[in-house]
Amino acid sequence: MAQHNPAVPTQHSPHLAHHFDTLEQQYDAANAGMWLFLATEIMLFGALFVAYAVYRFVYPETFFEASRHLAIPAESPWYLRSVFLGTINTTVLLVSSLTMALAVHAAQTGKRNRLVWLLLATMVLGTVFLGIKGLEYFLKYEEHLIPGPNFIFEQANRNQAQLFFLLYFIGTGLHAVHMVIGLGLLAYLVFQSRKGRFTPEWFTPVEMGGLYWHFVDVVWVFLFPLFYLIGLHE
Amino acid sequence: MEHHIIPLRTYFTIFGALLLLLGLTVGVAFLDLGPFSVVVALSIAFAKAILIVLFFMHVRYSSRLVQIFAATALLWFFFMISLTIADYMARSGDWPPSPDSGPLSLAEERRLW
Amino acid sequence: MSSISTPRPQDNFYHDEKYGFRPWLKSWLLTTDHKRIGILYMFAINFFFAIGGLLATGIRAELVTPAADMVNSEVYNRIFTSHGIIMIFFFLIPSIPATLGNFLIPLMIGAKDLAFPKLNLLSWYIFMLAGFFALYTLFTGGIDTGWTFYTPYSTTYANTGVIPMGIAIFIAGFSSILTGLNFIVTIHKMRAPGMTWFRMPLFVWSHYATSLIQVLGTPVLAMTVILLALERIFRIGIFDPQLGGDPVLFQHLFWFYSHPAVYIMLLPGMAIISELITCFSRKRIFGYKFVAFSSLAIAIFGFLVWGHHMFTSSQSVFAGMVFSLISFVVAVPSAIKVFNWTATMYKGRIYYEAPMLYALGFLGLFIIGGLTGLFLAATAMDVHLHDTYFVVAHFHYIMVGGTLMAYIGGLHFWWPKITGRMYSEIWGRISALVVFAGFNLAFFPQFILGQLGMPRRYSSYPEEFQIYHVLSSAGSSILAIGYALPVVYLLLSLKFGPKAPSNPWGATGLEWTTTSPPPTHNFDKTPVVTEEAYSYNPQDPGIFRAQGKW
Amino acid sequence: MGEFQFYPEQASTIAGPIDALYWTLTGLTLLFSIPIPFVILYFMVKYHHSRTVDRGNPSHTSMKLELGWTFGLLGIALGIFFWSSYLYFDIYRPAPANTLDIYVTGRQWMWHTQHPQGKRENNELHVPVNTRVRLIMTSQDVIHSFFIPAFRVKRDVLPGRYTTMWFEATKTGEYRIFCTEYCGTEHAAMGGRVVVMELADYQRWLREDLGVIPESAAPDTSGRPSQPPSAGGESSGQLSTMAAAGQQIFIAQGCIGCHGQQGRGRAPSLAGLYGAQVQLENGQTLTADENYIRESILNPRAQIVAGYPPIMPPYDGILNDQQINELIEYIRSLTSEEGTTR
16 A cells, blocks of 8 residues: 555546556545644644643632533523533534435445435534524523623632633634534535536545544534533532 | 445444434433543543544544554644643642732732732 | 666756746746745745844844843844744744755655645745735734743733734644645655665655654644634633633643744754765765654654743643653654764765765754753753753754754755756855854853853843853854855856756765756656665765766 | 853852752763764764775664663663752752741832831842742732842742742852743843841841931831831932932832833823822822822822722832932922823
């Protein structure tokens, strides 16, 4: 796999770039390149998780209290509580991961129509996720939980609670930005697959888009319990 | 391009497992496990992450190089988090300071915080 | 060595079928050829080096007198901060990988181009955008937080251009990531047949290790700059002590990238030295595997030592012990490399060419630079020496004495391959000696200043330190002349230099098997590698410029 | 302090062991940076391309040699590590029990020290010789770093928390204090001096009166409980005019840090203050006469100007009456020119 041998005659397929020798080599390069990019994303979110871990280690009770305040705010009905909205959001993202994986499968097996519909489904689910996220942000705004001068938190450690909410908004905000970029990528893929550019021999962009989308889902898989579920056990 | 085509059935079984784990993690959150709650929450999250990475992201079937890259990224994250947390664990209480530690005059001066 | 086709003048990457100014400009600005992008980077890099150098002369001129009289302290703080940021983020980090690395790695491993040529061009444009933001900050009042941006000064108390410079560094980080990502995939996937990992030149090994750091470290700096900018814009953030936040957490996140960044700057320098020492000793490298794996060891351990920048801050004593121990361990691979380079010269046939003089200068200065690092890794010693001129002297010995000497040496060594012209040998040797002498006079007195306790970043200092500062300023002016020389005679060689053959130094390595400058597609026939990396034979003098061939 | 040195004075108990470690490391550096270049030069000359010399079958690697210098270096490195860790633990471990605690507050571009007996100083630190002194330090704005080269001790001073550092001076005399963590425009001016005195002198200094002002003017007891008389920095003699002396104090005591143009709205500008109407926080307005200025210098918390944070430290116990009068004279002289001097 490391390097090819030129003896095998490779018909010059239209998708093969001039500096590669075989489609296999080109795909492996793209796959390795994408995973290196995901490594940089892991380290980017990693820095945030380090800040979260440090402040949770130093102020555990405040974080539990603030998370309880985030997940089950006192006077709001059960369907507007963030723990419910968060769970729905995680399900939405898992389903979108499934549709994305099926889309890659459809590309592999050359079913163009199904590929387009599955990509569209993934985009719709992504938009639903962002909608619910926007609703949650609005609810937090109403409950005066946005760090800053009008941040209301009756318990004693108001300042440390602002740390929790700062980390919450920066973490989920950065995740939402990555979702928007993901939706852009999916839109490009839908446009290209409708034009029929992807064949079972060459569908690398769909697979790379899939890798990116699944990564964004994995980040949410970690964000959800760490921010929503740590304060519920009292 | 003999790409390993994963049967549809696998996708759906993995998806089912992920939903199950989601229900589990939310359910466990309501129990009072004390210090173990973070361990359980993180291990469930890791389980879900590994399922997604191995099957949805085809790492299980792709080249060894890609598997190494994925593992390296995780290892570097552990480098960063372990040594940083080690510093904060070993500070043994002198940070964060209790507001009234120190002499009255200086504490009084600092009351502007 | 495979046969060398007779080069037709227009048969290289400088020439283009389309003539006229617009197509020529388009062919350069939209190129995806790694060689052209390497040259585009060379212009950008040397431009920023000139700016950084001017700022450095500003610093040294001010420090000749104890009082802050040439410029007041406000202006001085902006000068040293800009000197630090421009030199680190816009010269040292990108310089060797983006110029010589871009140009040579595909040639050295027998590939037609890097894995992602379009990303490579994107990386250059991102770098120029970052450069624009940096220059914008410079010309609209500069920044006075020091290149380390420590909070809470950079977030709440500084009223200078922290945001625009933060954006500049954030963007420059992506250019570094893209270069690193390109190299790793190329080295893994696009080696010529027969080019196994242990037949690759050590230049490629060191750049592989550098790219590992660039890919895994830079995102943490991106996140840190985002957090810093958010805290500065919204007046509230996670490093704010009033919220119970910890400014030392910023230092943790900042140094997690910034210490490996010094290895990003150093490893490419070592990459060049391995090539120069072997070529001009006409002998295979001593301990190939040890030198290769010590590059990787530096890259990996480099990520575990960042705490030695924070021994005197409120980092716990235990963490200080851990970071100090690993810092001592990370010093060992560098020493192994120096020993192996020295052992390479044993029983060699040594030529005093300009690149070799630069390489030997590197060896001399890097030994002092490396060993003074042990002072700073020792916790108790660092308590006295932290943030004094001892630290300034240490990292200048490594960065200027090491990476910069290697960069200029590499520039001389591969100048015939890049431009097809030979530079004037006499002037090359003179500049090497002038740079070596000027450097030592400039930075050795700073060691003494440091152990006397003179702190860094001071615009005015007690009178008793003046003698050392005057010596240092004198040395830095000689150094400035030393750096001006290559600019002159290298550019003159473009016009007046004799035509260079494909292999003027008789060096091994695939880049020497193709014409100088190489054709756009690098090799007429993909080379097949059959033998070791540095198959020199000290017995026969070989085809060599010293024989007055041209 | 002030004369040419090649090597810093040893004036604390920790200085000796630290210097032993320093000279060992220097020796180690010379042990490598002299022989290796010598070997390189020797090879350069012996194996120069023009000389015919035995170049037969050179070895390209030898595991013995490689492992030898790898573990040799590792051994030396670990040796240095354990030695320096032992010293590091000694410097930064919680100070021994009976130490003289002095509180140091770092603020942008000045050090404010306060002795347990209530005596306060700016940019100066008087300590008795041969007694363990523990500095409990905090910062009011950015990170500073308290560094005394002669004692070989340094500690970052962080906002929002206390960092401690201890030393035991062994030689009387004056030694420099530096701020070694970049903290803004006047970072270079943020120095001072440590005055190490005999124990008896130190006791007397603590009880010392206001110096220039004759005994008769008993200090007004301004409600502070333990308020022994104390004098700040040496009061300069009668300069040409009171205002010029006042300006000196205005800069030396750090008032310019907030009240000057650099103040960035942290403190009211004093231009044209004398005789003007001042709006206070509690809504009351009064004319700014000598008493108001004197009261705001000694106990700023009593009358806070509307719209300004109460961050001015009390100078009661730092400035004697003569210095306050000079300051008032200087502030009165500001009414003529427009802004305060830079």
